[in-house]
Amino acid sequence: MKIGIIGGTRGLGKTLATILSKEGFDVTITGRDVANGNKVSEELEVNYSNDNKKVASTSDVVIISVPISTTKNVIKEIAKSVKKGSLVLDVTSVKVEPSNLMKKLLNKDVEFIPTHPVFGPRTTNLDGQVVVLTPISNEQKKGIWYPKVLKFLNDKKVRIIEASPEEHDDMMAVVQVLTHFSYISTASAIKKLGINIKETRKFASPIYNLMVDMISRIVSQNPFLTYSIQLENQNGEKVRQTFADSVIELKEVLTKQDKENFVKIAIEATKNLDDIQSALGRSDKAIDSQNHEITVLKNSIGKEIALQHIYSEEVHIGILKEVNPDFISLNTGKKQKKLKIANIKILDYDDLLNWKMKNQTTKKHSVSCIFPKNSNPDIIIETIKKSVDDIINIKVADIYTGHQISKGNISITLEIVTFNKSTFESVKNILEGFGGIIR
Template identity: 55%
Template structure:
């Protein structure tokens, strides 16, 4: 089966680079970037193809994804529109949809379809499962169903709406949220508060809030500014928030308790399903507490910790933890890992990883047993040990030096470590055997 060509303009950075992970196994992926040296490096690193020309990329792509900064999106659409293959489709992934939707409709020829999209997740997202993607196509051709079905096959939550409705909703989801979070971070900076010092006093809710604020303010500030400045609803949203802040400030400064309570109750009632909100936040708090408790109980034991973003697995003896860091020892080496960036591997998951990644040990053990010993039971009992991968009988001997009522059995054992082999010897003696 011939793979389709997927081109990503802007594939060397941000979301464009992230998309390579999701697409390269199913499509022939080609990318462009502003910095050709960096672009070629990313392409080589991720085993995809690099092309220096946006126009050349458009000319060979069955599916062309425009993943460039918001302020350049419409210009890039106009730049490559004349070079698109007949029967191909253009997809953009910007978080503002009115401008790109209108530009694609005007610039692309009739024989090229376009599907404006907004993946509502960032470059740090590791899975498409349950992630939201918004489609704002103002007309649907043959490609639309194919793209929809592909996204559905990845278990994504697909929202179909107009560009205008999308941009209004994003003015709440992004513009209002980012503006209020950055304002809070800016106030903390102006107050010259040491965030690390507040950790001694923090509640779980404060902890989650600070993490969410830090996540927003650490994003590319140019992108955040363009989300603010290029959404047509932005002025109204920011002005309304500023008015609400000033109103609340004045009510408290004037000692008007009744007005404060009225504002708080109205706001609470408008928040929708409070019960679900409390449940979700309780889950988040519970997850943080469980993770810390699990690690605390595992000090001195072997654990597997998977880095959330790189996917790298770290296995070793957990020496210690504090509020932020886990210290893992593997042999003579120790490694410090930020707890916020790791996921604890479940025992079965860690065991499977060991089987697939560690060098196994195979050794033969000869042992004298009573003649009526049940070989099948011995083998089943040995295999109950998690780190024993295989046991097979290779020899049974009843000649000289072996009593008539005994038999010497030789088993070939494959295990994860030499220590596991030694444990098998202990099991054999438990069955009445004598190691030869």
């Protein structure tokens, strides 16, 4: 299947190109900057074109992933070039205007599904992500493409939400417009106060640090995109004005030292929120995960540990030498590495084993050991598995009772697949610990 992504050289479009090309689709991205387009296409191993109409005319699925302010012009540009029987998706953060325009301009033999992936360009896979589909009528759901899109998203364990374009934009006015506006306002206020954020973290609770991390995530996004989200949502001005009114109201209550009204506002606001206990539970998990990671790192000092960079996915394996609030120091054997804690995750045993299977050469060893005749090979193997790391596979290759073995004994030969010789030596030590005699 050929998928054309208009605007696939940057941002969400690039993310979708990465994900879809890994799924085996024939992906072509477009972008005005030819040098950058060729660079990205080589990086992602996809096709590149700077001709939107040509890509639209040859693709089975066309995904429009350009800034909100440009979306209308792109729809107008490609509308009559899209081939018969194909599908058009736009992935902008507002849905009413693009939906109406696609309905008006696209040929009747072309299906379209206004779509909003509610995740950012840092996303690496679709599992657990939210995608909103906003068909403008039930007729759209009866087309050829809608069931296919649903199946693909369900197979990828995506959380699918179906809504009208109007309902979507109403919800996004709070989820995006209000959130971005209030977070950027808070970040701006901190700047005007002349406060060093790094210094505040020394005095802060985990909740404050989590809040600053979330604010940082929002304000670090493309400001042109954030501006478009604010401007293009039809409910944006109403939401911003309501927020400003609420801030001024609360400020005036405190200026007047009006405790009664302050308490009243706080209680009414709390009552309006979703299940508070569930919210507390989710935030507790977020806080605990931060503390747990630091605890695991501190307990691993002097031991081998595997750490994966959450963006490049590069894995670093070595002896953990030092942990401080921001960085860890890792001795990889070749050199000392300093890694930022915020950018790494600790690989558990299964993840590390999978990584080693893909990236390291395995070694096969055999060892024969004499045991009393009533010894149970299954118990020996289970004990070795529990006691020795880095064993990929271990099995009984042979049980021998010939003339070379004294009466009342058996020789058990084990075949072991490992990553290094030291693991094999550990197995031999366990066999001898059982009272076995290595042959």
